[in-house]
Amino acid sequence: MTRRLAACLAAVVLSICTGDLRAQEFASLIADSISIDPSGRLTASGNVEVLVQGTRLTASSVTYQSDGDQLTFSGPIHVTDEDGTVFLAEHADLDRRLHDGVLVSARMVLERHFQIAADRIARTSNRYTRLDRVVASSCEVCAANPVPLWEIRSSSVLHDDVERQLYFTNARLRFSGVPILFVPRLRLPDPSLDRADGFLIPQFKATSDLGTGVKLPYFLEFGNHRDITVTPYLSGATTTVEFRYRQELERGRIEATGAVSDDDIAGSRNYLLGNASHLLPRGFLFEAQAEYASDPGYLFTYDYADRDRLTNQLSVTRVRNKDVFRSEITEYRTLRDAELENRDTLPARFLDIYYER
Numbered sequence: 001m002t003r004r005l006a007a008c009l010a011a012v013v014l015s016i017c018t019g020d021l022r023a024q025e026f027a028s029l030i031a032d033s034i035s036i037d038p039s040g041r042l043t044a045s046g047n048v049e050v051l052v053q054g055t056r057l058t059a060s061s062v063t064y065q066s067d068g069d070q071l072t073f074s075g076p077i078h079v080t081d082e083d084g085t086v087f088l089a090e091h092a093d094l095d096r097r098l099h100d101g102v103l104v105s106a107r108m109v110l111e112r113h114f115q116i117a118a119d120r121i122a123r124t125s126n127r128y129t130r131l132d133r134v135v136a137s138s139c140e141v142c143a144a145n146p147v148p149l150w151e152i153r154s155s156s157v158l159h160d161d162v163e164r165q166l167y168f169t170n171a172r173l174r175f176s177g178v179p180i181l182f183v184p185r186l187r188l189p190d191p192s193l194d195r196a197d198g199f200l201i202p203q204f205k206a207t208s209d210l211g212t213g214v215k216l217p218y219f220l221e222f223g224n225h226r227d228i229t230v231t232p233y234l235s236g237a238t239t240t241v242e243f244r245y246r247q248e249l250e251r252g253r254i255e256a257t258g259a260v261s262d263d264d265i266a267g268s269r270n271y272l273l274g275n276a277s278h279l280l281p282r283g284f285l286f287e288a289q290a291e292y293a294s295d296p297g298y299l300f301t302y303d304y305a306d307r308d309r310l311t312n313q314l315s316v317t318r319v320r321n322k323d324v325f326r327s328e329i330t331e332y333r334t335l336r337d338a339e340l341e342n343r344d345t346l347p348a349r350f351l352d353i354y355y356e357r
Contacts, residue, residue: 027052027096029062040066048073054082055098069095077103083161083192085110087121100124106131108159111191114138114201116157116166129159134168138201147177150204150214152186164190165198175204175214195221200229209265209301211236225249238263240302252278252286259304269294271304283320289313296335308336323357 032046045061050071057080059073075090079098086109094101103121108131110116115138118131134157139148155170168186172179189196196219203215213235221227226247233240240261247254256274263269271293278286291310299305315328330350339346 031062042066050098052096052098056080057094057098059092070101071096071098075105079103084112086112089121099126114191116159118157127160127162129161131157131159136166136168150175150202152202154186159190164193165196166190173202173214175212180214189219195219195224195227197221203231205233205235207301207303210238210263213238215242233259237265249278252276257304259302261298261302265301266295266298269298271298273305280316282318284316284318287313287315287317291333293335296337299335309334323355325355327351327353 028051029044030047030049031044034042034044036042042064043061044063048057048059048062050057050059050062057073057077059075059077061074063072064070071094073089073092073094075092077087077089077092079087079089079092081087081099087103087106088109089103089106091104092101092106094103100123103123104119106118106121108116108118108121108129114136116131116134116136118135119133120131122130122132124130132155134154135151136154136157137148137151139150151174152168153172153174154168157169158167159165160167166188168183168188171183171186173181173183187198188201189198191201198219200217200219203217204212205215206212213233215231215233217229217231219227219229226245228246229244231242231244233242238261240259240263242259243257245254245256254274254276256272258272258274259270261269272290273292274288274290276288280286290312291307293299293307293310299307310333312331312333313328315326317326318324328351330352332348332350334346
């Protein structure tokens, strides 16, 4: 009952205090206890919750001066923006919209998995967020595993909420706490961004065959219908360049993945997996599939595909209410150890024509 009365009182007080805001920016406050001193200073403490439009903030306490424009919060503080971005902090001074201001000993969480911890976070002008003395990673950190598998340490980061880009200054990439790369300026897309030229979040990979390595994907778009991702992969046992190409056609699509490697296992190696489709006149669909690997163990060693046979195929299909037609030419290439010695005697090419009415 006390909490409900406090909530009602706070709602009235905040509606008066924020009277110069538009009606749709009405703020509400819930807390275990609320007091107002003779100067108009409001103090709320115990399970504090503030709602302004789509932004929700929880804290241990908040103070607000009725003739001012700043709310001071004590932590632990949890802010969830309307777009889903999360901020955690120990102390915060924010405006009445819970947007512009400063958060201390803070953490910014994008898309629920990419975390940026900072000594100080400053938000301004509904667009930019500056983070100072930063550690960024998508790895989960806990008491049993306090050092993330990978992290980027930086003197500062600028987050552009409009362009959805992250700009790192003096970025140092670390793997298991060991520095491996320094970049004076680094730009990464916000994880919420679907398409934008630039480096993507680094990936780390550890296998018994290839050791521990890092992948640095770089994304390039060509208009709104084509893109390619080129990924250098470096470890103690391999130097590899991977790629993924995608293209949307007016009546079809093309997609291909591949890689070229020079490793300690077999020297030069490569693979290609591709698919294409195109809608033909009169309801026919043309499809093509191409698969190639330089040696039987390549796909498995690099975890590119779970294949024991490679399939190359061309097909034409039409499905209507009254009939079904399909014709295809298929070539198989075995990767099975038991079949490799006899592969010249195994049937490899097939022609299949199917019609049902």
